[in-house]
Amino acid sequence: MKLFGPLYDRCRTLAAHPHAPWYLGVISTIESIFFPVPPDVMLAPMALARPRAWWRYALLTTLTSVLGGLIGYALGYFAIEAVMPWIERAGHAGTYASVQDQFVKYGVWIMFVAAFTPIPFKVFTVAGGAAAMPLLPFALASLVGRGMRFFLVAGLIAWGGPRIEPHLRRYIEVLGWVVAVAILGVIAWLQWGP
Template sequence: MLDQITELFMQYGIWGLFGMAFLDSFISPIPPFFMQIAMSLLDPGSALRFATVAFTASILGAPIGFLLGKWLGKPLLHKLLPEKWVVVATEKFAKNGDAAVLIGAFTPIPFKVFTVLSGVFNYSLTKLMLFAIVGRGLKFFLIGTLFYLYGKHAKVLLDEYLEVSLLAAAALVAVGWFIWNKRRKRYA
């Protein structure tokens, strides 16, 4: 089923990639990552353009996920969970939301999870957008740059080293965030 949906979007080329990346920010079960790789494999010279399209669409969709979480997610959460759990979850997201959104924007975890939860837990839309720009930018442009520089051989590199590379990059992002947060608190 995922392949069929991806093929449907692939028929529309760059606009299909835009649509898939946009929808990924708030509803789609299929990450645009796979379509970006497929398109970059077919045309490595356009890989950075594909990265720009996917990045832009993903960022434009993030506020919609945020608003869906705020309008629909919060009432649903209050119906499904006891109030004390909602309070604890809100406090945890307020405390660790920066790291969650930054790392979540970069990792293979569906981005919509973080945009919707940001709205549900009253996370700052400004911070969501800032961390989405950093995390999504790293993710899409890393892939685009690999294909632009290495052509079709980038697929072999991604197949062999993707998981390790993403974990290492996520760890570096987490360490960078931790250091930045500590310095910010020290000078505040």
């Protein structure tokens, strides 16, 4: 089943659009709240198309992702009862409960790990608010974790440039499925692990 190749091709097309930075900002914001597609699929082609602007795209992605994280935090803090049916319908109720336990055990470190890795950041933003995690550590962990991730992705793509694009396109399907399996593994570990 080819899923990630066509998505990558579509994002490459959008990356060349004059409004691409706006699309990237919107995707980065809503991904931290509810959207299932990570902004990396838009960030990477944009950094490839304009390598000199990679750091601006990484900064935009970081800031808008943290903004979305703060919105998710507010949803969790002020409206968890209203958001909980959506979490249950999305199949994240068990993950949400496990994330709550992780906040108790690991505090700010769990936010940093969620921000940096490809696990569903949106679950952690809502859970952080519902757990009443202090806002400043939440925001700082999100900023550092998301910043490290997006600057790393954009920087590597810009550095590798056109010579890595054919390899990226050739293996995008495998990479996409590896990341999807890794995400499912983390969710399973959070739900049924220690």
